[in-house]
Amino acid sequence: MVARSLVSIVDDDESVRESLPDLLREFGFTVQAFSSAEEFLASDCVAQTRCLILDIAMPGMSGPDLQRELTRRRQEIPIVFITAYVDETVRPRVLAQGAVECLFKPFTEQALREALNVALRAT
């Protein structure tokens, strides 16, 4: 049996950290949730993470900051950004940096699945 893929979530919003892991587990993933980029970097999940669902706006290190840091560390984890700010300039920017997808909250289950599929295919 293939080990379940680990999906990590980094979001400062507690409600996201509660609800999203439940849904992803229903999809069949192993899930870890972190409240900040710093917490994620400090954990031992970085290397095992097959896909990173990352909030853009966070106090301290933001989503794009983490993306750059991972690139710098040559940790090429597929990233799906999620954000509650409807800012049309942010999406092309993060996609150009190599992100798989950028979803605006609230997003549908369908959109999330498709983004995850693309991300996991990328690995």
Place this chain on the structure above:
Amino acid sequence: MSAWTTLVGSSTMASGFGRDIARKRDGVQTREGFRIAASALLICVGYYLGARIGFMLRLPPATPSVLWPPNAILTAALLLTPPRRWWIYLLAALPAHLIVEVAARLPASLVLALFVTNCSEALLAAALVRQFSGGGTAFNTFRGLATFILCASLIAPFLSSFLDAGAMAVFRGENYWLDWRTRFFANVLTELTLVPPIVMIGSGQTAGVLPRPGRRLLEWGGLWLGLIIVGGIIFNWHPQSGTFVVLSHLPITVIMPFLYWAAVRLGPLATSLAVLTVEALAIWGGAGAWYLPSPAENVLSLQIILIVVTAPLLSLSGLMQERRQTRDAVRASEAFLSEGQRLGSTGSFSWRVDTDEITWSEQVYRIFEFDQAVPVTLELIGTRVHPEDIPLFYEMIDRARGDGNDFEYEHRLRMSDQSVKYLHVVAHGTRDQDGRLEYVGAIQDVTERRLSEEALSKVRSELAHVARATSLGALTASIAHEVSQPLSGIITNASACLRMLAADPPNVDGARETARRTIRDGTRASDVITRLRALFAKKEATTESVDLNEATREVVALSLSELQRNRVILQAELAVGLPLVTGDRVQLQQVILNLLLNASDAMTGVTDRPRQLVIRTERDEGHRVRLSVQDAGVGFEPQDVDRLFEAFYTTKSGGMGIGLCVSRSIIENHHGRLWAAPNAGLGATFSFSVPCAPGGVTGSDSFGTVRTPAVTYAEHCMRNS
């Protein structure tokens, strides 16, 4: 007479030019010299004509003159001119004197002696009047006329007549005392009747004295018509001598009412002219109406009676003239006051408490729209007082009656056309010697002010709404974020829930948990909407007790993500046990929001230091609460501090510049103060201070120092949920 008028007119002008001469301008000096020469010529002509008339007024055969005008003309000329020029005008009369007297075939030495005595009377008269009336010749006052009568018409002729009689006795061997008597009475009467009109017309004291077109002119006409008709008849009535001795005082008895009329109603000028008219009529009638044996006695009798009558009448006319002037001044002052009251929409009133006697000024009648003929009573006032204010009105009356203290209150009137007026009443209570209470006060119609205050309040409320709507625009992204977060949770939870239920076997516990979280997130979204609705609703200002800390927390919660997006680090230092304030919660939150957003915007360009924003509440001195918002932004120049609060002044590219202006007006409406000050370091601090509500403090919980806004926000949400 025309010659005298011209003389006087020109000498007045000469005296006017005398003042101008000080300017030392050649042209003026030349004209001044010309004026003096013209005046001197006219005095010469006047003196000549006066003397000719004096001779003509001698009643035949060979009686003394009834009047002797030359001396009076000289006196008037000297009274009208400054002493330094008296010698010119006295010398000017010399040629006329020579011509007249030489023609009368008098010896040269006597002619010169008489000139000296004539001049002495004029000099004495003018010098004495000048000395005792303070330099002027005011013939419109009792004091001026009394001084003139005493000095010019009695003392001066009295003294100079000794010289006159002496000259005649020495040169002609005439009876000294007879001559003295003749000259004295003639001179007194002439001075009394001729000098006042000449001087009054010459010095322009004719305002309110000369007849003007209209009723006054008619009165003058009526007086003279009556005087001439009655005088003409009485002085020309010559009953057989001796038959009507008893009637010897009839003429003056008949004439007196006309003279009284002139003195009481028409003033000193008319009085002098009326006496002159009587003299003319008496002379025309031959002065024979006195029924005395000799013409000389008749003349003397006429002179004495007229002198005795004229001196007090002139004084009386002076008194009456003063009274009229005082009355006119009072009327002018009353008109002035009335106009002032009308312009200021303020009337005055008095109220005698024991008799309820009320006196109103014109303006109060206008304010109440009552006819001035209607007697004012409290009941009448009650009919105008707005029905809702009737209890207040009578309570005020009762209190005033009771304690006699000053009072001040406002009430409304309802007029007959149902319109409403707002009155401001202030009254001061005084007690007279008998301890009776009287109020004197002012009533101001403040309707316009009140209406404009209401209009202003409405505009302010609308402007505040615009400012809130502007903030709403600035907050759109933030609001979208606040709503999207819980929505996202709802959708994710619901999706998970469906999947858990669809599994085999269904994960009921997991589904229950996700459903519970769905509800929680729904509540969270709903809270955001509720807060937004409260903050951006357009409604009239209300007054309630407001916990400034709680109001601040709510605003912070709404704007947190906006601040966070701008990378602002918010530090909230909310004082524990802060007293409540009284005011409109939404408006105060609007101000706080405005200050927060401004502070955030001020730090947009800051990259070299943390974008630190401190919001602080604390007790302020004077039982007040202060809230301040301190940023580390661009700050402002000290000279711009006043402009910051001007409407449409902005340093932001997208700002309307009404936020601070509206904020300040809101705080001032709360009897507070809003101000700005540059920080010691970078940035600026905006603060407001508002009075505490009576009693009550907030709960003891506090944000404390917050360095992670999101955590604070989450805590806040959980507290609310």
